[in-house]
Amino acid sequence: MNIQVNLEEIDNNLTGFIRGEIDAHTAPVLREKLEAFQNQDGLKAVLDLSDVDYMDSTGLGVFVAFYKSVNAKGGHVKLKGLSSRLKRLFDITGLGEIMDIESAGKGGN
């Protein structure tokens, strides 16, 4: 039950790769790492969740908080590589319609 968060920022473009399980125990690690970038003006963040095996509302809370902060600074957050399970979690909470989310195996921009 661990999480691995790799974030790399070049010229205000943040690329992130998250691996493992996001729950009450691991979410603070993710939150702390994302908070380091969320107040930059016009940040463009793309977070790859294709290796996230499990997530619950604590994970949703972290992504919503990050999304709100980045949006407030004129930036954009995209989540990509979501499994159908993860996508469902965003959909049933209504967050799927608000946030920019791309499922695994789906094409698009």
Place this chain on the structure above:
Amino acid sequence: MRPFDYVEMRVPAKSQYVGVARLTISGLASRIGFSFDDIEDLKIASSEAVTNAVQHAYTEGEEGEVVIGCALYNDKIEIMVADHGQSFDFEETKAKVGPYHDQEEGAFLREGGLGLYLIETLMDEVKVHHQEGVTVFMTKYVGGEQVEEDVETISS
């Protein structure tokens, strides 16, 4: 003889045990024959309930324990999560928990964020009981919610 097998866990009210409870419940659910998707739903719902209990114990400043009781039937699993350390009489507590009311539980829902909402969405029945702490009681049926509960199965 009881019509169900009962498994009880008692874990410290610390976040690192949320995953342990989740994996144990996943193992129990797979024994009853829940589908992969249903087991994933159960993992999320039980994590949400245990997370709420851990956070509640934490805000109370107690070094408490969370008790998780699971009743395993042929066709359903009942999970009870209590944020107060005392072990409970499963049947007695089950009889006491009332239906969940949106307005009453508003504060609980806000505290837990989306947690209780997810529990309600992913489980078939949810009840919340406030007395000596908070107890969440939730049920999931194998293959979805049953219309009739008292139908006898053909094989034994």
